Amino acid sequence: MRKLIRTGELIDGTGGPVLSQGSLLVENGRVSAVGTYEELGRTQSTAEIEVLDLSAYTVMPGLIDAHVHLFGSPEPRSLWTTQFESDARLAIRASANAREGLAAGLTTVRDCGARGNVVLALSKAIIDGLVTGPRVVNSGAPITTTAGHCYYFGVEAEGVVGVQQAVRQLHKQGVDFIKVMVTGGGLTTGSNTRASQYSQAELCAMAEDAHRLGHKIVAHAHGTEGIRRAMAAGFDSIEHCSWLAASEEQDRDYVPGIVEQILSQGIFVCRSIAGFERLPLEDATPEHAFWKDYEVFRKMVGAGVKIVAGTDAGIDQTPFSGFAYTLETMAGLGQMSPGAVLASATRVAAEALGLEDEIGTLEVGKRADLIAVSGDPLEDLRVLRSVDVVVRDGLVVAREGQVVGP
Secondary structure (H helix, E strand, O other), X not given: OEEEEEEEEEOOOOOOOOEEOEEEEEEOOEEEEEEEHHHHHOOOOOOOEEEEEEEEEEEEEOXXXXXXXXXXXXXXXXXXXHHHOOHHHHHHHHHHHHHHHHHOOEEEEEEOOOOOOHHXXXXXXXXXXXXXXXXXXXXXXXXXXXXXXXXOOOEEOOOHHHHHHHHHHHHHHOOOEEEEEOEOOOOOOOOOOOOEOOOHHHHHHHHHHHHHOOOEEEEEEEEHHHHHHHHHHOOOEEEEEEEEOOOOXXXXXXXXXXXXXXXXXXXXXXXXXXXXXXXXXXXXXOOOOOOHHHHHHHHHHHHOOEEEOOOOEOEOOOOHHHHHHHHHHHXXXXXXXXXXXXXXXXXXXXXXXXXXXXXXXXXXXXXXXEEEEOOOOOOOHHHHHXXXXXXXXXXXXXXXXXXXXX
């Protein structure tokens, strides 16, 4: 049956004007027409169409969190402790996290690293309707060096041949994209966040093979050395992108020339603002202690880098229900406009995932993924803290923070 979704204010996500008293015609889970309720509603026979009345709300595209770890938890050292848990327990937790994110308005998530096939299995279960959750784009286990960042759930590989084999094994498992720990990270004691774990030759080999096999390749990179090498290798996205200098004495090493190349190559950057640093909008001001830490982020925003919203949900202090606060931090400390922030969590994120023809905007032919909120997020992002209705593929999957379905 066809469905007519009646809206109050309709933000289609393209950047165009907001449509008052809008409506969407949905067929087989996809948008088949967009217009005012007067235009579309009166042409439809109520006997032939289901009406979903969201006229009391602002409706916009479903949110996309481009950096999560579904098998993790907000508990201390959560990813480290996963090595002591069974796959069954991790799968149950991943399902619960997926539902929590869905209730908060996440209709799609990009999982940037999990143990084995835990999230791959969950993704298929959601597709098959066994579990209600967001669309999951997943990398499987991340590629890292021996004893490198997240080695305790990653694929350890080095040398040109070794890393190529790792890419091919992940492809064989059915991953959607390749994730590489280019530098060390804070969650792995003894790894070096400032230095690249891989040579230029190894990174180039991984990127070439990933692209040959039809996959995007994503870099975890804190240090400037790793950022430079990932960019030179042709990676599609850089996560964190902290611009850490080689020495702690300098702290940051922001290089405008590298940023110009990132821009020219169309590389996306996901800052992944986690729970221990995300703030409510009213606190994300120049007076906050974190303001200086976001100086390089503001420079990237000013330069026009394609910024994607992500949370690192599943690591310490980062539940899946807090996506709104990451967006508020991007606006406050990152000085992004509300419109740019919303785009980073919808249209731009869809482009980064390679799903721009499927999701990210409410246009004819795309999937009917949307959320309904009370208030105008283009005026005040804080309205996203409470999502009233979540629709995925044209079906209501959550209401007032509760998931509808198995």
